[in-house]
Amino acid sequence: MPRTLTTLFFLGLYLSQRVSSQIQTLSKPTIWAEPNFMIPNGMPVIIWCQGMHKATEYRLYFEGQLSALERPNPPGMMNKVKFPTRTMTSNMAGQYTCSYRSGELWSKPSDPLDLVITGMYDKPTLSVHPGSEVISGEKVTFYCRLETATSTFFLLKEGRSSHPQRRYGNMQAEFSMNPVTAVHGGTYRCFGSYNNHVWSLPSEPVTLLVTGGTGNTSLTPTEQPSSSDSWEPYLVTTKTGFQEDLALWDHTTQNLLRICLAFLVLVALVCILAEDWLRSKKTQEEANMALSWECRRSFRTEKHLEK
Secondary structure, three states: OOHHHHHHHHHHHHHHHHHHHHHOOOOOOEEEEEOOOEEEOOOOEEEEEEOOOOOOEEEEEEOOEEEEEEOOOOOOOOOEEEEEEOOOOHHHOEEEEEEEEEOOEEOOOOOOEEEEEEOOOOOOEEEEEOOOEEEOOOOEEEEEEOOOOOOEEEEEEOOOOOOOEEEEOOOEEEEEEOOOOHHHOEEEEEEEEEEOOEEOOOOOOEEEEEEOOOOOOOOOOOOOOOOOOEOOHHHOOOOOHHHHHHHHHHHHHHHHHHHHHHHHHHHHHHHHHHHHHHHHHHHHHHHHHHHHHHHHHHHHHHHHHHO
């Protein structure tokens, strides 16, 4: 067998094993909470973990420790499981991640989900200055006040609960919007926070009406604060169709790569077998020619001796 083909064959096998081990990684799961990441004290909550259809086991982790385990039933038919809880308590508030298993492989942990409990302790008061009805371009400031011992406050706008603003203050915090635009119009509530996951009762709602806007909000500022004051992105994890499509695309790509690698190894094997067959045929032909030449030589020798 030629050294070149032998080298190529074993190189193909090596690359096949290396690439196969690299592509056999599972896509990262997605975790989210229903009905929201903010759950009132005593209310039910469901934490969902979504992986892939071939997943056989899901694990839920709370603050880095294994909290629950679920197996799809029937296996291979569903790409997500739920971890339900009937009553939300302060002991359950915190950071969650999940992972899943397919075959012998475990996925990487999901992005963290921070589950917040609300309705603890007192209710803050929320007010707005200069008033609840302003003209576009003015400066508006919300004041959130709580008499108990807390120095962290959150302001949320209905419909934008995944983007709360955070401020610090001694019993009171200010949330400024300057200049205000039509985008800022809506209903707001605020919370006092005793830690990142235990919030007070919500304040009474305050509705801000902004008049005199042009209606084109594509270039107007929003109520999002600077990064130093904003709610950290890791505190909210949502399910997106893009992540589902990406997981499906990864799985399809892995299958295509495996098929291509198998095809290349098969082609290399066929080439080696064909080369070996051709060499065997050539050797046989050479042996037949040598035998024929030896027979003719013997015949000539016998004729010579007869003479």
